[in-house]
Amino acid sequence: MPDLSTTFAGGIRSPNPFWLASAPPANCGEQVMRAFDAGWGGAVWKTIGEPITNVSSRYSSVDWNGQRMMGLNNIELISDRPIETNLREIADVKKRYPRHAVIASLMVESTRQAWHNIVQRSEDAGADGLELNFGCPHGMSERGMGSAVGQVPEYTEMITGWVKEKARTPVLVKLTPNITDIRQIARAAKRAGADGLSAINTINSITGIDLDTLEPRPNVDGLSSHGGYCGPAVKPIALNMVHQLQNDEASRLPISGIGGIGTWRDAAEFILLGCGTVQVCTAVMHYGYRVIEDMIDGLQNWMREKGFTSIEDFRGLSAPKVTDWNHLNLNFKIVARIHEEKCIGCELCYIACWDGAHQCIHLDRTGSLAHRTPPAVEAASRARISVTPIPKLDHGVSSDAPLARVPRVDEDECVGCNLCALVCPVDSCITMERVENHLPRQTWEDLVNGTPHS
Amino acid sequence: MGAAVPFAFQDNAEIARRFPDLHPAFDPQEALTEANRCLNCFDAPCAAACPTHIDVPRFIKKITTQNLMGSALAILDANVLGASCSRVCPVDVLCEGACVMLRYNKQPIAIGRLQRHAMDNFLERGGRLPTKSNRKRDQRIVCIGAGPASLACAAELAQQGFAVTVIERRPLPGGLNTYGVAEYKLRPPDSLREVALIAELGVEFRFGISIENESDLAALELEYDAIFLGIGLGAMHQLRIPGADHPDVVDALEFIARYKTAANLTVGNKVVVIGAGNTDIDAAIAARRLGAAHVTIIYRRAESDISAFGFEYEHAKLEGVGFEWLAQPVAIHADPASGRIVSLECSRMGSNFQLPCDMVIPAIGQTPLSLLERCRGPKYYSGGDCVNGGREVVDAVADGKRAGVAIAKSFEQCHA
Numbered sequence: 001m002p003d004l005s006t007t008f009a010g011g012i013r014s015p016n017p018f019w020l021a022s023a024p025p026a027n028c029g030e031q032v033m034r035a036f037d038a039g040w041g042g043a044v045w046k047t048i049g050e051p052i053t054n055v056s057s058r059y060s061s062v063d064w065n066g067q068r069m070m071g072l073n074n075i076e077l078i079s080d081r082p083i084e085t086n087l088r089e090i091a092d093v094k095k096r097y098p099r100h101a102v103i104a105s106l107m108v109e110s111t112r113q114a115w116h117n118i119v120q121r122s123e124d125a126g127a128d129g130l131e132l133n134f135g136c137p138h139g140m141s142e143r144g145m146g147s148a149v150g151q152v153p154e155y156t157e158m159i160t161g162w163v164k165e166k167a168r169t170p171v172l173v174k175l176t177p178n179i180t181d182i183r184q185i186a187r188a189a190k191r192a193g194a195d196g197l198s199a200i201n202t203i204n205s206i207t208g209i210d211l212d213t214l215e216p217r218p219n220v221d222g223l224s225s226h227g228g229y230c231g232p233a234v235k236p237i238a239l240n241m242v243h244q245l246q247n248d249e250a251s252r253l254p255i256s257g258i259g260g261i262g263t264w265r266d267a268a269e270f271i272l273l274g275c276g277t278v279q280v281c282t283a284v285m286h287y288g289y290r291v292i293e294d295m296i297d298g299l300q301n302w303m304r305e306k307g308f309t310s311i312e313d314f315r316g317l318s319a320p321k322v323t324d325w326n327h328l329n330l331n332f333k334i335v336a337r338i339h340e341e342k343c344i345g346c347e348l349c350y351i352a353c354w355d356g357a358h359q360c361i362h363l364d365r366t367g368s369l370a371h372r373t374p375p376a377v378e379a380a381s382r383a384r385i386s387v388t389p390i391p392k393l394d395h396g397v398s399s400d401a402p403l404a405r406v407p408r409v410d411e412d413e414c415v416g417c418n419l420c421a422l423v424c425p426v427d428s429c430i431t432m433e434r435v436e437n438h439l440p441r442q443t444w445e446d447l448v449n450g451t452p453h454s
Numbered sequence: 455m456g457a458a459v460p461f462a463f464q465d466n467a468e469i470a471r472r473f474p475d476l477h478p479a480f481d482p483q484e485a486l487t488e489a490n491r492c493l494n495c496f497d498a499p500c501a502a503a504c505p506t507h508i509d510v511p512r513f514i515k516k517i518t519t520q521n522l523m524g525s526a527l528a529i530l531d532a533n534v535l536g537a538s539c540s541r542v543c544p545v546d547v548l549c550e551g552a553c554v555m556l557r558y559n560k561q562p563i564a565i566g567r568l569q570r571h572a573m574d575n576f577l578e579r580g581g582r583l584p585t586k587s588n589r590k591r592d593q594r595i596v597c598i599g600a601g602p603a604s605l606a607c608a609a610e611l612a613q614q615g616f617a618v619t620v621i622e623r624r625p626l627p628g629g630l631n632t633y634g635v636a637e638y639k640l641r642p643p644d645s646l647r648e649v650a651l652i653a654e655l656g657v658e659f660r661f662g663i664s665i666e667n668e669s670d671l672a673a674l675e676l677e678y679d680a681i682f683l684g685i686g687l688g689a690m691h692q693l694r695i696p697g698a699d700h701p702d703v704v705d706a707l708e709f710i711a712r713y714k715t716a717a718n719l720t721v722g723n724k725v726v727v728i729g730a731g732n733t734d735i736d737a738a739i740a741a742r743r744l745g746a747a748h749v750t751i752i753y754r755r756a757e758s759d760i761s762a763f764g765f766e767y768e769h770a771k772l773e774g775v776g777f778e779w780l781a782q783p784v785a786i787h788a789d790p791a792s793g794r795i796v797s798l799e800c801s802r803m804g805s806n807f808q809l810p811c812d813m814v815i816p817a818i819g820q821t822p823l824s825l826l827e828r829c830r831g832p833k834y835y836s837g838g839d840c841v842n843g844g845r846e847v848v849d850a851v852a853d854g855k856r857a858g859v860a861i862a863k864s865f866e867q868c869h870a
Contacts, residue, residue: 065518066490344557351496363497374496381502388505388846389547392761405499425493426558 002303003310004296006041008276009170009196009254012129014101016041017271017311018295021258021279022105022131022174025289027079029089033096038289039296042101043093044198044279047078047133048086048122049107049145060207060217060224062233071233072282073207075218075225077139078107083118087125094126102126103172107133107145110155112162119166129169132160132194134185135176135201137228147176147201153188160192170195172256175241178204182241186251196254197245198279200238202228231282235260239273243322246274262291264298271311272318330447331439334416334432336361336409342429345405349420349430350374360413361420366404411435460653461626461646466716472743473637476769477541477567485571489517492563495554500565503552505852506533510549514568526576529569530583534609534855535602537577537648538631539848540569541640544732546765548848583651586613593679593865596621598665601629603838603850603857604684605652610858612655619678620657623664626715629686631847633711636736638743642714668828675833680861683829683836684854687820687844693728697786698816702795706737706817713740722813724748726798727775728783730760734817735767738775741815749774750809752781752800778802778809786814820844835861 004016019042020026020035027046035043054076064070079086093102104122108114122130133140134150141148149155156173163171173189175182177200186197204226209216216224238259245251257270262283270278283291308314338349353361354374362371372380387394409420421430480488492514500510508529516525529536545551545566553562595611597604600622608618626632631645653659665671665685674681690705692698702722704712706729712718721744727734730753741749751770753760757779760767771777781800787808789796797808826840837853839845 066487342558344554345495345499346493346554347496348493377497381497382507384502386503386505386507386852387842387849388544390761390843390845393843393845 002300002308004041004300006277006311008101008256009129009172011170012042012101012103012277013099014041014277015099016296017275017277018042018267018292019044019101019103019256019277019279020284021281022047022103022133023281023285024076025281025284028081028086029093032089032093032102035284035289035292036093036097036100039292040100040289042103042128042277044103044105044131045079045086045090045127047105047107047136048083048118049078050109051080051082052077052139054080055220057218057220060227061231062207069231069282069286071205071207071229072231072285073205073218073227073229074202075138075220075227078133078136083121087121090122090125090127094128101128103129103131105131105133105174106163107136107140110144110149110159112165115159115162116166119163123167123169127169129172129195130163130167131172131174131198132163133174133201134159135174137176137178137202137204138226147178150174150176150185150201151179153184156185157188157192160189160194164193172196172198174198174201174258175245176201177237177241177259181244183244183248183251186245186248186253190251190253194253196256196276197251198256198258199245200234200241200259202230203234203237205229230259231286232260232262235266239269242270242275243273243319246316246319247322262286264295264302267295268299268302268314269318271315273322274316274319276311276315326444326448328443329441330444331437331442333435333437335411335414335435336416336418336420336430337411337433338407338409338420338430339428340403340406342426343406344426344429346425347405347407348423348425350407352419352423357417357419358413358415360410360415361407362410363404363407365406365408460650463626463642463646464716465641465643466719468719469637469713469716470641473641473740476636476638477570479574480564480567480571482571485517485568486520488564489514489568491555492518493554499552499554500549500563503548504532505548505846505848506539506855507852508532508536508549508569510565513572514563514565517568517572522572522575523579523581525572526581527584529572530576533848533851534583534606534652535631535648535847535851536569537573538602538635538640538645539851540566540573541644542631542635542847544763544765544846547763548846577647581651583609583613583655585615585655587615589615591615591617591862591865593617594619594677595680595682595861596674596678597682597684597854598674599629599684599686599838600624600627600649600659600661601684601686601838601850602631602847603686603840603854604629604682605649606851606854607682607684607835607837607858607861608657608854609652609655610855611862612652612657614858614862616862618657620659621663621665622659622661625661627659627661629684633714634707634733634736635847636710636740637714638739665825671825671829675831679833680835680864681829681833682854682857682861683826683834683840684838684850685823685825685836686839688823690816690820691818693783693814693816693818695783695785697788697795698814700786700788700795700814702812703786703814703816706733706815707820709737709815710740713744719744721746722795722811724811725750725813725815726809726811727751728798728814728816729753729818730755730762730767730777731817731819732762732766734815735762735770735775737815737817738770739773741813742773742775746813748776748811750776750778750811752778752783752798752809754780754782756780781807781809783814783816832864 022044062071104127136146140146257275258279513528628645725741835857838850
């Protein structure tokens with residue numbers, strides 16, 4: 001059985017790398033204990049600070065193609081419960097679950113005293129680590145906290161420094177993506193001695209507008225406010241930022257990956273780019289703590305198949321495979337190949353190639369070899385007379401050969417862009433296959449430097 | 455609802471209770487989920503398979519954006535009887551049978567029910583058929599018969615600005631849509647509501663007029679610039695066996711028209727239907743729904759030879775209809791005392807047997823009308839069952855629309 005246990009950022013231990021992110025699923029001790037019972041390895045407590053007042057409503061989402069919550073947006077603030085209640089429950093949880101990670105997410109006013117005070121109290125309660133919430137993009141930022149700190153390297157460095165003066169447990173800085181270059185903030189955190197990074201926090205968003213009332217969502221008495229976007233939609237953005245942080249010597253710290261992680265597959269991808277743990281919120285808000293079962297099971301099965309015995313075995317393996325564009329091989333050539341036996345004849349590849357790519361997929365396997373344009377193809381269909389097939393009236397009439405709807409790729413013209421394979425609804429019906437052109441590897445950098453190949 | 459339906463029809467609660475929708479309407483969430491399943495094929499095979507070439511992905515994707523009005527107009531653009539077609543079309547052998555989903559072991563998209571969803575919304579919101587031209591045209595066209603072919607032809611011409619009259623021998627328009635389609639697929643009020651859309655375009659309807667002979671046609675030729683014949687098929691073949699003139703021998707179309715118009719809801723207790731076409735299935739199921747304890751379809755050939763669609767045959771079995779294969783009707787026997795039918799005598803491979811029954815419903819094909827033979831000349835156009843041998847509503851609509859386009863074009867050419 002592959003071992004999922006992790007030791008993160010110089011000492012935070014958890015039975016697996018799956019933590020609840022600082023959010024409603026980690027709001028109180030009762031919830032966190034149920035989450036641990038379900039299998040979660042750790043929890044970053046809903047951010048603790050002077051209790052706030054929330055609005056209703058608080059969430060809105062983006063649905064896509066009939067699926068709910070492709071992206072989730074919230075305008076909720078930090079914990080609305082007293083600091084002492086949160087800390088007392090942290091102590092309770094740690095007593096009952098000593099092997100699980102409990103991290104206190106903190107946000108207080110920007111004074112050394114306030115930070116020293118909350119750090120001391122959190123550690124006294126038994127927190128295994130501290131996560132500094134410099135990322136919350138709404139509400140708190142208007143009061144000089146959250147992303148108002150995380151968008152200014154100097155503030156980040158200063159407050160992280162204050163925390164490090166006091167902290168005995170590992171200190172994680174949670175980064176906001178709402179910034180031009182996330183590395184600037186990470187470098188500041190690292191300069192101040194942070195032990196790890198949590199990335200990313202939510203992305204500034206307006207999810208939509210009600211087209212009946214013309215009011216934006218979430219609706220608070222006719223008005224709305226920008227919120228923080230998360231869920232499956234943000235995963236690619238988060239992966240890129242995680243990679244940016246890993247790829248930058250001055251930023252590089254242990255990373256707890258956050259952003260659209262809902263399955264073990266998502267988690268594996270974050271770990272492959274270097275994350276030591278991952279944090280989950282939206283998937284739990286959507287389906288409950290039970291999603292952890294397949295996250296653990298699926299990850300272990302995949303690790304077993306791949307021969308990995310621990311998280312460290314594969315952590316960061318894919319990071320070197322992301323490089324700058326000018327290091328890519330310009331002489332690498334692939335073309336699309338349509339596997340006729342799998343093709344269902346939807347012709348989505350055809351129209352995607354004609355209208356969205358390079359006009360090199362054709363419907364010419366039967367009949368005329370002329371390269372008909374999409375409008376000509378449609379016009380021919382509209383001009384065809386079709387009748388309801390009635391066996392006794394249509395003796396011996398056969399239908400169209402299915403081959404007529406199977407498109408053909410002009411491999412000389414195909415640029416290997418992947419679009420047809422991406423739109424094809426059938427798995428492995430269109431594969432991208434390497435064409436041997438006997439040309440040496442050559443990058444843009446090689447071309448600019450005049451070197452024939454590297 | 456839009457303008458009041460000008461065609462009065464008294465709904466019958468008993469009929470409604472006995473014939474609930476075979477394919478119930480989608481609720482909006484179901485429709486959205488189903489519409490989202492559609493792959494939005496390019497040059498979609500469903501659209502190609504549809505005789506009227508409704509752009510199926512186009513109307514389905516409009517459902518996903520909740521542009522339901524646009525969805526219905528996309529349907530009506532191709533097929534003015536989109537509402538009835540959504541309910542009566544044999545989608546298994548048309549659009550849904552062509553769905554690419556079938557090629558990878560997935561359920562085809564429920565195109566018929568999605569089309570109904572869009573059309574129901576259109577009708578509920580009082581939608582009207584759009585016109586295609588603001589120009590008033592001088593020519594006058596008459597359509598003979600108020601069935602789907604004539605309605606489609608009339609609508610196309612009226613949308614283009616022509617004055618159109620529809621002549622019908624029965625008291626209500628719609629043809630088989632009103633009088634002949636199984637009630638659980640399409641009810642007369644729904645058929646009539648759809649015809650009302652065409653009346654709203656300014657098409658004039660005249661009922662109770664029968665066109666029988668050359669002098670009737672000559673009068674029409676004098677009055678109109680073009681004549682469209684959408685007269686359907688003629689009466690059903692007579693059953694020519696002893697006893698076939700008994701009053702409880704009722705041909706299938708007559709039987710169906712009677713109950714649909716609530717003129718007569720009586721049915722025997724043991725009913726035999728002769729023939730295994732789609733109309734026979736409709737009649738047999740109707741007999742069951744109306745209360746017959748036993749309904750048997752007899753067919754002179756084998757199970758594999760039936761002309762009904764496979765899904766209709768399966769439906770009949772589910773409704774409890776029995777089948778006797780290789781059985782040829784020989785004679786109908788009545789009890790001399792009561793006068794009631796007691797059995798249908800059949801022969802199977804040389805030996806005769808008695809099928810106890812008290813009602814016989816023959817449906818052994820229809821005779822083409824001879825009127826068609828006498829219509830010659832450039833003013834005549836035709837479409838639907840009277841020329842295609844008896845297909846589906848959607849085929850008649852396609853024919854009628856093509857004729858309408860051709861008629862309009864013929865006048866353009868005259869003026870050129």
